[in-house]
Amino acid sequence: MNDTLDARVTALEDRAAIMDTLARYCRGIDRCEVETLKSVYWPDGVDDHGTFVGLGHDFAEAVTPRLLDMKQTMHAIANVTIELMGDWARVETYVIAYHLIPSESGDQEMIVGGRYLDHFEKRSGAWRIKHRLYVMDWNQNGPATAIWDRGLFAQLKTRGARGADDPWETAPHLRDPS
Numbered sequence: 001m002n003d004t005l006d007a008r009v010t011a012l013e014d015r016a017a018i019m020d021t022l023a024r025y026c027r028g029i030d031r032c033e034v035e036t037l038k039s040v041y042w043p044d045g046v047d048d049h050g051t052f053v054g055l056g057h058d059f060a061e062a063v064t065p066r067l068l069d070m071k072q073t074m075h076a077i078a079n080v081t082i083e084l085m086g087d088w089a090r091v092e093t094y095v096i097a098y099h100l101i102p103s104e105s106g107d108q109e110m111i112v113g114g115r116y117l118d119h120f121e122k123r124s125g126a127w128r129i130k131h132r133l134y135v136m137d138w139n140q141n142g143p144a145t146a147i148w149d150r151g152l153f154a155q156l157k158t159r160g161a162r163g164a165d166d167p168w169e170t171a172p173h174l175r176d177p178s
Contacts, residue, residue, distance in 0.1 A: 014089070015082050017127045018120055022093055025129075026075040031162050032064045042121060042128045049134045056129060071107065072100040072160070077116075088130070091118040100144060107144035113137050 021040050028036030041047065041056025052059050067073055079094040092115055099110040119131040147153045158167055168174065 011084055014084055014122065014127065017122075018082055018089060018091060019080065021120070021127055021129070022077055022080065022091075022116075026077060026095075028060070029063070029067065029075055030073050031166065032067050034060050034064050037064070040129055041132075042123065042130055045129045046131045047129075047134075048132065050136070056132065068162075070099050070101050072098070074098045074160075087122040089118075089120040089122075089127070091120055092116070093118065100146070107146075108141065109144045109146075110139065110141050112139045 024036060025040045027033070028040065037060035038057045041060070043055075043057060045056040047054065047056045047059040049059065049063075052062055054062075075095055075097045077093050077095050079092075081092045083090040094115055095113070097112045097114075099112070101108045101110060114134060114136040117133040117135060118129050120127050121130040160166055164170075
């Protein structure tokens with residue numbers, strides 16, 4: 001019975017570690033944190049985003065300047081399927097990504113729905129991406145419709161930002177109370 005329980009606990013720990021890695025990817029891409037993005041890939045890990053095919057670490061370096069040209073992005077993941085096979089896993093993750101892009105004719109919104117098809121590997125107890133294929137399933141594009149200064153939205157003063165200005169970094173209640 002202990003072997004079965006140990007295997008189930010290990011599987012839960014593995015799934016949680018993979019989910020943490022997926023969330024860290026979204027955080028890194030939206031905050032334009034190169035080192036956070038690199039941390040989700042093994043050094044020999046590959047990313048195939050269609051517009052980029054190469055090492056994940058090189059993807060992190062290449063995508064960040066392009067994202068910094070945008071005003072905002074938000075990647076939200078859902079419907080994660082994890083098939084554990086020892087020290088590797090097959091993972092499908094649905095993603096919806098919002099992009100606010102400045103243009104001469106006014107801000108534009110691009111919303112993309114797709115999936116990350118990942119081969120994860122566990123090495124020395126850590127799970128990271130060995131190979132990622134991004135699949136685009138749909139997209140929407142058009143003039144930005146955000147309202148920042150009227151009604152309820154004018155009252156919401158705390159807004160996300162990249163880097164040290166983000167509330168994750170500045171909110172006093174998230175600091176060590178000791």
